Amino acid sequence: MTSVLVCDDSPLAREALRRAVATVPGVERVTTAANGEEVLRRWGADRSDLILMDVRMPGLGGVETVRRLLSADPGARIIMLTVAEDLDGVALAVAAGARGYLHKDASRAELRATVTQALADPTWRLAPRRLRSTEMGAAPTLTAREIQVLEGMSHGRSNAEIGRELFLSEDTVKTHARRLFKKLGASDRAHAVALGFRWGLVR
Amino acid sequence: MTSVLVCDDSPLAREALRRAVATVPGVERVTTAANGEEVLRRWGADRSDLILMDVRMPGLGGVETVRRLLSADPGARIIMLTVAEDLDGVALAVAAGARGYLHKDASRAELRATVTQALADPTWRLAPRRLRSTEMGAAPTLTAREIQVLEGMSHGRSNAEIGRELFLSEDTVKTHARRLFKKLGASDRAHAVALGFRWGLVR
């Protein structure tokens, strides 16, 4: 029974990853965890053949989780997931024994190819490479204006206030708002702000 | 020149901590960092006498940062900051060499006392203790109902929908909403959701 464990603190990314991994031929079970602690806690009772784990997670970070997991089970196969910003974290994780890494904006095909290969060859290690594309669990791409409007919302400003701040008419702000709602799948500004935080688009 | 470094990924908590620490007699400089990487990067050029660091941070977690910091500089004095939920992280950090820890809802007075003592005595270690109170940079205390309402907002639900979900009238939901706005200092629901994320009240 081939099983894969997906670990990411972002619920949206986690779901997207789970769905993507589930389509890989041969994978019969995909479990998920929200943080490193959860992975370690469950590893004793429930070992997977492969772990996909985010580098940046609250609590026990991905790097430390890799260390502790490998000291408990040197045979564990782990692939780190990362965004462009924390390449050093990836380097640490690979140094600690992770088999490779994937950028979060890797295409679904690249993700599947990597998972397939890692499952097929127990000794496989990823030759470092950079990936692009906009598939998988990548955050929706907002334009600069849309992010400015979203940030305004996250600071509690009304459309009119955002407009004054950005030297735009309120109607224009509303247009940007409507467009970013659609991209994010948000039903209102509160939802949009929440999704912005969950996707890491705003802080 | 006595200097203290405050490290927390939450901007609000960071500012609150910075202000609190700055009032400690003898402290002449307070610098801040948003994550472990930043602390490590700057440690070579700019060493502080004491570090206050959050346990849970994105990227390099507090525990791992303690390890790497102490392996680079065994004399570094570090106090971990934590919320009630990650006591294991604290245990790890203390095991790794942190001098002690403070709950984030410790009173400002307790924070100052701890910092004063840690600065005065280079060998000081905190005897484990639990603290309470609502001073310092603690997140506003929302009631269970208020958090439920805030979570509903973060999922894009209207007041009426939240009411149906929680078996409350829409008017009651609006009352909870108004009260949580006031506690958080939010001007509308989008702002409240943003503050909820920044304070770590919702995910």
Added chain:
DNA sequence: ACGACGGTCACCCGAAAGAGTTACGGGGGC
């Protein structure tokens, strides 16, 4: 050259939201 997309703005309209106020019962603290 054409179309898709992004940035700008406008108008209409119904549905929400938010502020203000009142109220009543229960619990905890002083």
Added chain:
DNA sequence: GCCCCCGTAACTCTTTCGGGTGACCGTCGT
């Protein structure tokens, strides 16, 4: 005993939001 906070609920009133639609212009890619 009293007061403050919480949970519940209702009422009114004004503002804002969000959807729908249409429009003009510039850019980029094909």
